[in-house]
Amino acid sequence: MRVLLVTMGSRGDVEPFVALAAALARAGHEPLLAAPRRLTEDAAARGLPVAPLDDGIFALQEEVAGKGALASVTAARSALPLLRRWLDDLATLRDSDADVVVYAPKSLGAPHLADLLGVPSIAALPVPLFSPTARFPSPMSPVRPPRFLNRASWRLAAVVEAPYRRMVSAWRSEALGLSGPTPGLTERVARDGVLHAWSPHLLPAPDDWPAELAPTGFWSLPPEEGRALPAALDQFLDAGEPPVYVGFGSMLARDPEAFTQAVLDGLHRSGRRAVLATGWGALRPTRVPETVHVLDQAPHGLLLPRTAVAVHHGGVGTVAAAIRTGVPQVIRPFLGDQPFWARRVHELGTAARPLTGRLTADGLAAAIDDAATRAGAARELAARVSAEDGAAVVVARIERVAVA
Template identity: 85%
Template sequence: MRVLLVTMGSRGDVEPFAALGLELARAGHEPLLAAPRRLTEDAAARGLPVAPLDDGVFALQEQVAGKGARASITAARSALPLLRRWLDDLATLRDSGADVVVYAPKTLGAPHLADLLGVPSIAALPIPLFTPTVRFPSPLSPVPPPRFLNRASWGLAGVIEAPYRRMVRSWRSEVLGLTGPTTGLAERVARDGVLHAWSPHLLPAPDDWPAELAPTGFWSLPPNGRWAPSEALDRFLDAGEPPVYVGFGSMVVKNPEAFTDAVLDGLHRSGRRAVLATGWGALRPSRVPETVHVLDQAPHSLLLPRTSVAVHHGGVGTVAAALRAGVPQVIRPFLGDQPFWARRVHELGIGAPALTGKVTADRFAAAIDDAAGRADAARELGARVGEEDGVATAVTRIERTAES
C-alpha cells in the first residue's frame, strides 16, 4: 500500500507524521512524507522517502517572530500568495501513485489531491477539533462555556478554513481540474474519518463518540542519535538536583525582558536550578545566574527526562513530551488549544493550575512548588503512556480505510 502523508507547520507538526511513516515502512507499506522543505532533512536521514514542498510561508513566520503586532499584520497580507505557492507545489504530487492520503487539515489542499487521485483520505489531528461532543467544549474555546453550550462550541472549527476557502476553491478548479462543490473540512472529516493522535491517558474518547474515533496514542518519533548535550549543559545537568525546564517554543510576549525577569526571580525564590530554552523570543535573559543554563532549543525527548518540572506554553507536543518523561508540568498558555491542555493537565493531577494573566515572580515560584509536589502522579501516568504504541494503532486503522 502506497501512503501519501501530507503535513505542514512546525517541527512538532512534522515529527508525528515521520513517526507514522517509519511505522508504515516497518509494516511493509510504501510511505511518502510531503512536508515543508526545511523540515524533511531528519526524516530523509532516517531512510523515509520525502517530498520536500515549498516553505516560504514558514520563512515569513520566522521573519516576524517577536517583532510585534504591526509586523504580524503585514505578514498576514503576504501569507495568501505564499500559501497558494504551497498548494501549487502540493499539486505536483498528482503522480505519487498513492493508494490513500493521510493529511493534517492545515495543509488545505491534501484532501482535494486525494479526490484527484480517486483514493480515500483520512485526517490526522493531535487535538480534538472536528468531532463534537457534549462532554467537553472545543479546545478552541477561549474560556469554557456553560456545559449546555459544549456541543455548540465545536462550530469554532469552521473559522480555521474560512480565510482560505476561496483560494482553495479556485486552486481545486484551476490547477487540479476538479469540478463540483468544495466540501468543507468539518464535513469531510465527518464523512471520511480522522486519526486522533493523542494519548487516551491524557484525554479519553467521550462516550458519545463512535469507537473508531478513539485516540490512538501519541505518534512519537524516537531520538535520531544526532543530538547530544553540549559539555556545558551535560556538566550543568550533573551538577545538582534535576533542574526545572522552562521553554515556550515559538510563543512571543510583548515585553520579553520583563517576562524573563519574573521567571528568573521566581526560580530564585523557589530555590531551584533551571534550563531556559529561549526559542523564538519569549525568554530573553539579560542576566544569567549560575543556577540557570541557557540554550536555544533541545529535543524534549532527551532533555525532559533529566529535569524535575517542565514549564511551557501548553502545545500538545510539549504536553506529550513531558507526559512521556514523567515530569510534572506548569503551563503558561498563550493561545489556541493551550488553555484546554493546561486545564486537562491540572485535572489529571500532574500539573499546577494554569498560569494565566500576568506572571509574577511569586506566582511563578508557587506554581513550580505546586507542580513539584505532583511528581509521583506524573511519573505513574508517564509509565502508562510509555506502554502505548500509537503509530501501530494508526497503521491498522489506515489499512482498514484503504481496504474499505
C-alpha cells in the same frame, strides 16, 4: 502500500507524522512525508523518504516576532500568498502514486490532492476539533461555556478554515484542475474519518462518540541509537540537581524582554537551575546566571527525563513529551487549544494550575514548587502511557482504509 503523509505547522505538528512514517516503514509500507522544509531533517536523518515543501510562512513569523500588533497585522496580509506557495509546492506531489493520503487539516490542500489522485484520505489530529460532543466544549473555545452549550461550541471548527476557503478553492481549480464545489474540512472529516492522535489516558473518548473516534494513543518515535544531547548541555545537566526546563516553542510574546525577565526572576525565586529553550521568540535572554543554560532547542525525549519540571506553552506535542517522560508540568498557555490541555493535565494531577494573564515571577516560582510535588503522579501517568503504541494502531487503521 504507498502512504502520502502531509503535515503543516510547528515541530509538534510534524513529529507525530515522523513517528507514523517510521511505523509504516517498519510494517513494510512505503511512506512519503511532505512537511515544511526546515522540519524534515529529523525524518531524513532516520532514513525516511521526505518531500520538503515551502516554509516561507515561518520566515514571516520570525520577521515579525516581538515587533508588536501593527507588524502582526501587516504579516497577516502577507500570509495568504505564502500559503498559496505552500499549496503550489504540495501540488507537485500529484505524481506521488500514493494509495492513501493521511493529512493534518492545517495542510489545507492535502484532501484535494487525494481527490486528484483518486485515493482515500483521512485526517489526523492531535486535538479534538471536528467531532462534537456534549461532554466538553471545543478545545478552540476561548471561554468555557455553560455545559448545555458544549456541543454548540464545536461549530468553531468551521471558523478556523474560513480565512483560507476561497484561496483553497481557487488553488483546487487552478493547480489541480478539479471542478465542482470545494468541500470544507468539517464535511471531509465527517465523510472520510479522522485519526485522533492522543492518549486516552490524557483525554478518553466521551461516551457520545462512535468507536472509530477513540484516541489511538500518542504517536511516539523510538529512541535514536547514537543520538546525544549537545556536549555543553550534557555537562550542565551533570553538574547539579535536575533543572527546570523552560520553552515556549513557536509562541511569540508581546514583550519578549519583559516576559524573559519574569521567567528568569521566577527561576531565581524558586532557587532552581534551569534550561531555557529560546524557540521562535517568546524568550530572548541576553544575560543569564550560571544556574541557567540557554539553547535554541533540544530533543524533548533526551532532555526532559533529566529535568525536574517542564514549563511550557501547552502545545499538545510538548504536553505529550512531558507525559511520556513522567515530568510534572507548568503551563502558561498562549492561544488555541493550549488552555484546554493546560486545564486537562492539571485535572489529572500532573501539572500546576495553569498560569493565565501576565506572567509574574512570584506566580511562576509558586507554580514550579507546586508542580514539583506532583512528580509521583506524573510518573504514574507515564507508566500507563508507556504501554501504548498509537502509531501501530494507526497503521492498522490506514491499512483498512486503503483496501476499503
